[in-house]
Amino acid sequence: MRFSRYLIPTTKEAPSDAVLPSHIYLIRGGFIQSVGAGLYNFLPLGKRVLDRVRDVVKEELDKAGCLEVDLAFVTPAELWKESGRFEKYGKELLRFTDRKENEFVLGPTHEEMMVNLVRQSVKSYKQLPLNLYQIKTKFRDEIRPRFGLMRGREFLMKDGYSFHKDEADMKREFDHMEATYSRIFTRLGLDFRVVEADSGAIGGTGSKEFMVLAESGEDTLVVCEGCDYGANIEAAVRKPAEGPRYEEGEAPEMTRGKFHTPGVKTIEDLARFFRIDPFHLVKAVAKKALYDEGREEIVVFFLRGSDELQETKAANAVDANELIDVTEEELRAAGLVPGFIGIEGLPEGIRYVIDRELAGNDTLIAGANEADYHMVGVSIPAEGEPFADLVAVREGDRCAKCGGKLRYTKGIEVGHIFQLGTRYSEPLGATFLDENGKARPFVMGTYGIGVSRLLAAIIEQHHDERGCIWTRESAPFDLEIIVSNIANDAEREAAETLYHALRERGVEVLLDDRKERFGFKINDFELIGIPWGVVVGKKIADGTMELIRRDGLERTEIPADRAIEEILGRIG
């Protein structure tokens, strides 16, 4: 490909709203063009990268036995009503009607469509297992699209769905997909981590996320320094916290009783008041839980004074769609006393959940549900109460698996695999006949990869202050030839010869034959980030060219008459 005939509108400046390197360089390098909030056009260069990434995904999936399909993008609302998601999905789902006033949605994900496809064509256990996928544009009317390709409203996603006769086979496929995904991200040159993820909202029994490690990641991950444990903060678990160490006879003892604690409302105040470690205090966090059809309820979460509430865990514990803050007025209206909420004496009908780590504890101080009073010597039974894991794991906590030290890191979610079970097959009546001729719902798994997001993730992880550095399998071209001065016949001819020779050997080459100065071209090369460059310049008079490795910008002189072998040998 000749640069002079290609459309690569590079710019010196980036739009002022671009913050992330991936966003800035993808725009400045002429890969993409913004057309509205979360909407992008892919220009020729961007399209090339997208296709290459897509190819890697497709190749590995096909090798893994998955079958590619292509489902309608505009989907009948009927299916969504059947699964119950038409109402539940919220405003992210773009709904519209056609000229006959029939309702449709633009697919944000395709569980319903795929289940529909399968229930119409698969009738017997003999046809199972089956893993179907598509790589297709999705539309989610995101509340806040941002960061370029990182979080668009329209984006390219690979979504796959597997169908099984039983749980065990679904789990087998789940592991198989984990391995397949790992191969895909490895081929793309990404430093990633597979972590435990929250699976509450969508339902199902287990899920894992593939996180590309990058400072700019939107997710906080908890990883262990001692073993391979890693989890999204929303799903991270830890070894139960140990209390402070006390000398012989120094451990706090509590005589049960109600204490006058005027104005002592916060954990800090309480710890100071009783001169005790917050570990022994019970923190009450009240939230308003939102459910389907506008139903809402105040819920109180109890955990150690030394811990923080993890909202996703809390929402899952009460099956809420969302938790929002409550005002003191609302608390009072519900009969609660802000600042003095405790487990004992909680007003009738108030729903509460206790953090599992508190189970069986008896040296605790909690609110007395009465203004200016706390209960000392509170004990919590080991069972019988509504317990759940509610704590936000913190840096320095101990790993539940090996006891090692846990720390935070940031990640970009590029893949997510889910054990779905019968969550969709059941409501949609998708069944098959088993060995005994009995109808049973398909046991499903679902697997996603953010293909367009991958481009952003690759650049987030592979760039320098000059521009993009594409990895081998994601690069739009394998190599770029830069003709220093196109007006110089010797340079031009040598470059042309090399260009044709490399192309004949299957190398994807971009020949910068533009009538521009050297500095201009080399800057574009560095911005665009093709992994290798060859400068054909005035050194051609001495029979040498220069090979540049984009990653590190290391230069090597190579003899012009052996250029092809040298290049093929190095770029592999």
Added chain:
RNA sequence: CGGGGUGUGGCGCAGUCUGGUUAGCGCGCCUCGUUCGGGACGAGGAGGACGAAGGUUCGAAUCCUUUCACCCCGACCA
């Protein structure tokens, strides 16, 4: 949706507070010439009617009203 902000040639901005020549600058673009290994220089040129609608005024990019779009900070997700 809550809070903050911005809309002026393709891109980045100034001008707006304090209405008043022909709306300005840098980059980019076109033509010619000189240059040619790190975003060259000179000369000439094209391109906007100031997000939109309404209003105030002799006069509006500038003041008022409404509206739309986009961006930043929070809850969602590949």
